[in-house]
Amino acid sequence: MSEPLLKIDRVSKHFGGFTALSEVCIDVAPGERFGLIGPNGSGKTTLINCVAGSLRNDGGSIRFSGEEISGIPAYQRTRRGIARTFQIPRPFSSMPVVENLLVPLEYVAHRGPLLSADTRAEAMAILETIGLADKAETPSNRLSQVELRKLELARAMAARPRLLISDEAMAGLAPNEVDEVLDILFKLNDSGITIIMIEHIMQAVMRFSQRVICLDAGKIICEGAPRAIVANLDVQRAYLGA
Amino acid sequence: MFSLDLLRDAVVFGLLVGCFYAAVSIGLSVAFGLLDVPHIAHPAFLVLGSYCTYLLCQYGWDPILAGIALMPVFMLLGMAVYRFYYVTFEKRGTEAGVRGLAFFFGVVFIIEVGLVLVFGVDQRLVEADYIGKSLTIGDMRLPLRLIVAFGVALVLTVGLTLYLSKTFTGRAIKAVAQDEAALRLMGANPVRIKQWAFGIATAVTALAGALLIIVGPVEPTMDRVYIGRTFCVVVLAGLGSMSGTLVAGLILGVSETIVLTLLGASWAPAVSFGLLLVMLGIRPQGLFGR
Amino acid sequence: MKPQRYGFWVGAAAVLGLAALAAATIRNEYYFFAAYVVVQFVVLATAWNILGGYAGYVNFGTSAFFGVGAYIAVMMIKATGLPLGLQILAAAAVGGALGFGVGLLTLRLRGIFFSIATVAITIILETAVINWRYVGGATGIQILRPPVTEPFESYIKMLFVAVVLLAIVAVAIARYIETSWLGRGLRAIRDNEEAAECSGVPTLKLKLLACTISGALMSAAGAPLAMYQSFVEPASAFNLTYSVSALAMPIIGGTAHWLGPVIGAVLLGTVQQVVTVTVSSELNVLVVGVLLVLFVVAAPEGIVGLARKLRLRLRSRSGAGNS
Numbered sequence: 001m002s003e004p005l006l007k008i009d010r011v012s013k014h015f016g017g018f019t020a021l022s023e024v025c026i027d028v029a030p031g032e033r034f035g036l037i038g039p040n041g042s043g044k045t046t047l048i049n050c051v052a053g054s055l056r057n058d059g060g061s062i063r064f065s066g067e068e069i070s071g072i073p074a075y076q077r078t079r080r081g082i083a084r085t086f087q088i089p090r091p092f093s094s095m096p097v098v099e100n101l102l103v104p105l106e107y108v109a110h111r112g113p114l115l116s117a118d119t120r121a122e123a124m125a126i127l128e129t130i131g132l133a134d135k136a137e138t139p140s141n142r143l144s145q146v147e148l149r150k151l152e153l154a155r156a157m158a159a160r161p162r163l164l165i166s167d168e169a170m171a172g173l174a175p176n177e178v179d180e181v182l183d184i185l186f187k188l189n190d191s192g193i194t195i196i197m198i199e200h201i202m203q204a205v206m207r208f209s210q211r212v213i214c215l216d217a218g219k220i221i222c223e224g225a226p227r228a229i230v231a232n233l234d235v236q237r238a239y240l241g242a
Numbered sequence: 243m244f245s246l247d248l249l250r251d252a253v254v255f256g257l258l259v260g261c262f263y264a265a266v267s268i269g270l271s272v273a274f275g276l277l278d279v280p281h282i283a284h285p286a287f288l289v290l291g292s293y294c295t296y297l298l299c300q301y302g303w304d305p306i307l308a309g310i311a312l313m314p315v316f317m318l319l320g321m322a323v324y325r326f327y328y329v330t331f332e333k334r335g336t337e338a339g340v341r342g343l344a345f346f347f348g349v350v351f352i353i354e355v356g357l358v359l360v361f362g363v364d365q366r367l368v369e370a371d372y373i374g375k376s377l378t379i380g381d382m383r384l385p386l387r388l389i390v391a392f393g394v395a396l397v398l399t400v401g402l403t404l405y406l407s408k409t410f411t412g413r414a415i416k417a418v419a420q421d422e423a424a425l426r427l428m429g430a431n432p433v434r435i436k437q438w439a440f441g442i443a444t445a446v447t448a449l450a451g452a453l454l455i456i457v458g459p460v461e462p463t464m465d466r467v468y469i470g471r472t473f474c475v476v477v478l479a480g481l482g483s484m485s486g487t488l489v490a491g492l493i494l495g496v497s498e499t500i501v502l503t504l505l506g507a508s509w510a511p512a513v514s515f516g517l518l519l520v521m522l523g524i525r526p527q528g529l530f531g532r
Numbered sequence: 533m534k535p536q537r538y539g540f541w542v543g544a545a546a547v548l549g550l551a552a553l554a555a556a557t558i559r560n561e562y563y564f565f566a567a568y569v570v571v572q573f574v575v576l577a578t579a580w581n582i583l584g585g586y587a588g589y590v591n592f593g594t595s596a597f598f599g600v601g602a603y604i605a606v607m608m609i610k611a612t613g614l615p616l617g618l619q620i621l622a623a624a625a626v627g628g629a630l631g632f633g634v635g636l637l638t639l640r641l642r643g644i645f646f647s648i649a650t651v652a653i654t655i656i657l658e659t660a661v662i663n664w665r666y667v668g669g670a671t672g673i674q675i676l677r678p679p680v681t682e683p684f685e686s687y688i689k690m691l692f693v694a695v696v697l698l699a700i701v702a703v704a705i706a707r708y709i710e711t712s713w714l715g716r717g718l719r720a721i722r723d724n725e726e727a728a729e730c731s732g733v734p735t736l737k738l739k740l741l742a743c744t745i746s747g748a749l750m751s752a753a754g755a756p757l758a759m760y761q762s763f764v765e766p767a768s769a770f771n772l773t774y775s776v777s778a779l780a781m782p783i784i785g786g787t788a789h790w791l792g793p794v795i796g797a798v799l800l801g802t803v804q805q806v807v808t809v810t811v812s813s814e815l816n817v818l819v820v821g822v823l824l825v826l827f828v829v830a831a832p833e834g835i836v837g838l839a840r841k842l843r844l845r846l847r848s849r850s851g852a853g854n855s
Binding site for chain 2: 584588590592637638641643644645647648649651652653655656659660662663670722772776779780783787814815817818820821822824825828829832
């Protein structure tokens with residue numbers, strides 16, 4: 001493939017004596033829809049944290065758009081175009097929904113004081129695409145689960161990312177809600193954003209991903225097209241136990 | 243002038259006092275290290291324990307027995323405090339962080355001023371057979387009260403460490419510190435366990451308070467310097483490390499007595515705070531932290 | 533929240549005008565001594581709130597910054613005899629540097645470690661000053677006050693107007709931070725620091741900024757103490773009462789809005805003055821502690837929050853009545 005947007009090269013992460021990630025190598029192409037699966041504790045969120053900058057990887061390199069980002073603080077990675085959502089939504093609970101989006105808009109997209117009217121309009125536009133426009137002034141600590149997940153995505157979108165990492169955005173949602181979120185992700189990908197999706201809901205992964213990698217105990221055990229991954233014996237063993 | 247004898251005396255004193263510091267801090271190791279409660283009022287409870295011991299001693303009690311008798315009372319107090327803290331702050335989530343901290347800060351002052359109003363600002367001390375005498379080993383004269391405090395402190399510290407690692411409840415406490423959700427799945431009630439743990443931490447502090455007034459006279463503002471000592475020990479040990487508390491206490495004790503010997507008493511309060519800042523700056527997870 | 537730009541400045545000018553008028557007309561100097569303390573707390577509470585209320589990092593060491601300000605002023609008077617204005621600026625510079633240093637050391641860690649570190653700084657600084665002969669050590673230092681500058685008739689009136697000016701500056705800064713994108717970033721940090729960082733907020737830089745400004749203002753508030761008392765000693769300059777008051781006042785008044793610390797300082801400061809004079813200074817601290825705990829538990833949004841809830845309730849009641 002041409003130059004990958006994200007190149008994870010032999011990344012490792014240890015917590016004391018425990019190895020969470022072991023020499024993980026992943027290339028993500030620009031515009032790709034990439035799925036990351038694996039049982040609980042396999043290291044998916046740790047990997048995401050290393051890419052996004054919440055954690056520092058212990059070994060290996062992470063290159064985004066050709067640039068080494070391992071040592072760069074998280075907020076600068078966001079400014080370079082990496083956005084992520086959190087597995088358990090983390091809204092800015094003292095702010096209404098629309099203000100949650102003003103934070104990334106002001107700190108990533110615009111980098112400074114700007115006429116608040118403009119940024120508000122941008123925020124409202126994002127809320128329209130995601131279906132939260134009618135909740136714009138609602139305090140974010142009063143949203144339902146699916147609304148919180150949408151807010152996470154909206155906030156990530158407000159950072160105008162080139163790469164969006166969605167960490168189990170659909171966990172615990174009803175099937176129609178899963179479809180809502182999936183549609184949003186498809187729409188984002190259509191506009192050119194590369195998406196890495198971490199999910200347990202297999203049909204979502206199958207529908208969405210062009211390529212899937214399965215992680216288990218910090219190592220990659222399988223990589224390929226969605227159908228092939230799901231049929232793979234190693235993957236089944238990892239999920240069901242030996 | 244500096245001499246090897248002086249250094250040796252300082253180190254021995256430091257070890258005796260250091261073990262005492264460990265006993266004084268182990269309650270905080272549990273409350274803050276394991277339970278994540280911003281218990282800045284811990285030293286205030288320590289001094290409160292000292293004054294309660296003082297009160298009982300006025301009726302002829304031996305201070306150590308008084309301390310032991312106070313333990314169940316302080317246990318209940320600790321459980322009540324935790325219950326209140328949990329219901330008011332922890333349940334509400336992240337916003338509560340600042341408020342919880344401010345709450346305990348307010349409690350510090352209420353206890354401190356309460357003690358001043360009841361007992362006045364003068365120093366209080368207790369009397370016992372072992373207070374005032376010294377033990378002579380070789381050419382060293384060690385105050386008996388320090389040795390007694392050292393012994394009780396050692397039993398207390400090791401006892402609590404063993405309790406947490408060997409008994410079922412103790413291990414449940416350590417488990418709830420690491421993974422509350424998993425514990426819930428196993429059918430245990432994490433809040434009750436944490437409440438129990440906080441109660442034990444406070445009970446231990448009662449006995450430590452008795453040791454405090456054995457080791458020397460107390461006055462109401464002593465909690466301030468002990469904020470430094472207890473948090474220094476806990477941070478030095480590393481949050482969640484019980485066995486590290488003893489080592490950290492010894493390190494602090496020896497450091498303090500050496501500084502005391504070299505620079506004098508007016509610099510001693512700064513040692514714990516200084517060591518604390520250094521640890522926070524270079525190795526915040528402590529020596530044995532998880 | 534529409535920033536009523538002109539409204540604020542008109543109000544500020546009015547306050548300053550009133551202060552000057554009072555200085556010119558009121559004879560009894562006692563009022564100025566008492567008012568000085570209250571306005572000083574407006575500065576301290578506002579400064580505390582910039583880091584504590586907006587960003588959520590609780591500073592227990594207000595006394596340290598305050599004391600540093602007082603001693604910088606003392607050193608300047610002793611060494612140079614420069615006027616009050618420059619003393620305040622020098623104190624602010626040192627306080628800012630101290631805030632930056634403490635922040636650099638501890639703001640990377642969890643909130644409580646920052647708070648403990650601020651206690652540590654207070655005790656260490658107090659110990660250092662006690663051992664320093666040049667500024668008088670434990671016994672303190674008496675300073676010779678330079679003559680009063682025109683047009684003030686007495687020291688306390690000059691200091692009073694100076695501290696009112698300082699309070700206006702402090703509140704203006706707090707208000708600007710609160711209503712700007714800076715305030716939003718700080719609030720994001722307070723609500724969820726990791727999410728803020730991942731949303732592009734340079735969390736460490738913003739926290740350092742808030743810590744530096746807060747420290748500078750606190751030290752500036754301490755500078756006039758040298759002239760106010762003409763005698764400075766560690767026990768009173770580094771008195772922990774400043775720490776607990778600077779924390780209690782914004783919590784009681786309300787931490788989300790710049791008016792909160794002002795209201796808290798005026799109310800609690802006045803109560804403190806009354807209690808100290810009529811009963812005792814220990815009871816004063818007890819009152820502050822009890823009120824702090826009460827508000828933290830029962831009215832966490834402070835008086836400003838209670839007022840807001842009252843307004844909403846009245847509004848919905850009248851709305852229901854109309855429909």
